[in-house]
Amino acid sequence: MNGYCVGKRGVKMKIHVVKSGDSLWRIARQYRVDATQIVRVNDLENPDRLVAGQALVIPEHYLPYIVQPGDTLAKIASTYNVTIQEITQLNRLANPSAIYPGQVLTIPVLYHTVTVGESLFVIASRYGTTVQAIVQTNRLTASSYLYIG
Numbered sequence: 001m002n003g004y005c006v007g008k009r010g011v012k013m014k015i016h017v018v019k020s021g022d023s024l025w026r027i028a029r030q031y032r033v034d035a036t037q038i039v040r041v042n043d044l045e046n047p048d049r050l051v052a053g054q055a056l057v058i059p060e061h062y063l064p065y066i067v068q069p070g071d072t073l074a075k076i077a078s079t080y081n082v083t084i085q086e087i088t089q090l091n092r093l094a095n096p097s098a099i100y101p102g103q104v105l106t107i108p109v110l111y112h113t114v115t116v117g118e119s120l121f122v123i124a125s126r127y128g129t130t131v132q133a134i135v136q137t138n139r140l141t142a143s144s145y146l147y148i149g
Contacts, residue, residue, distance in 0.1 A: 014058040018050045031058045059109075062090070067103040080107050080137065081129040114146050 016027055024047045028035035037059045039047045050056075065076060073084045073096050088096045091105050099105070112123060120131045134140070 016056045016058050018052055018054040018056060020052045022050055022052075024048070024050060027056065027058075033059055063107040063109050065105045065107045067099050067101055067105060069101045071099065071101070073097070073099060076105065076107070078133075080109075081127060081133055082108055114148055116148055118146065120146065 014031070016031070018027075024035050024038060024044075028038055035047070038044070038056060041057050041059045063080070065080075067076075073087055073093075077084045077087055084096060086108055087093070087105060090108060093099070112127070114123070120134055124131045124134055135144070
C-alpha cells in the first residue's frame with residue numbers, strides 16, 4: 001500500500017511500501033526521482049537490499065505543506081528557507097495574508113550534496129540561511145557529522 005502520511009509541521013510525505021521484487025532503480029523510475037535522493041532521505045545503508053514491507057519516504061521536488069493554526073507565510077518561508085514570493089508565485093496566491101489552517105501549500109525544496117571541506121556554517125552561508133535552520137530542517141543534532149555525498 002503506497003500513499004501519503006503527514007509528518008511534523010504538517011508536511012505531507014509520499015510513502016512507498018516495498019514489495020517483493022522491488023528494486024531501488026524501479027522505485028525511483030516509478031516516482032520519477034533520482035535513486036540517490038531516495039537513499040539519502042531514508043538513510044539506507046545498503047540500497048541494494050530492500051526488504052518487503054519496508055516503508056520508504058519518496059522525496060519530492062516540492063513539498064506539500066498543510067497550513068497550521070498560527071502559521072504565516074513569513075514563518076513557513078523561514079522554516080523552509082524560501083521566500084514569501086516563491087511560495088506566493090508557486091501557489092498562485094492572490095492574497096498572501098489570507099492563508100488558513102488546513103490549506104495545502106506547495107513549498108519548493110532545495111537539495112544539497114555535501115562536498116569535501118564543507119561545514120554547516122559554509123553551507124548556511126552559501127544559501128543565506130542559518131546553521132540552526134539546516135539542523136532543524138534536516139533533523140540533525142549538535143553532534144551530527146556531515147559526510148561527503
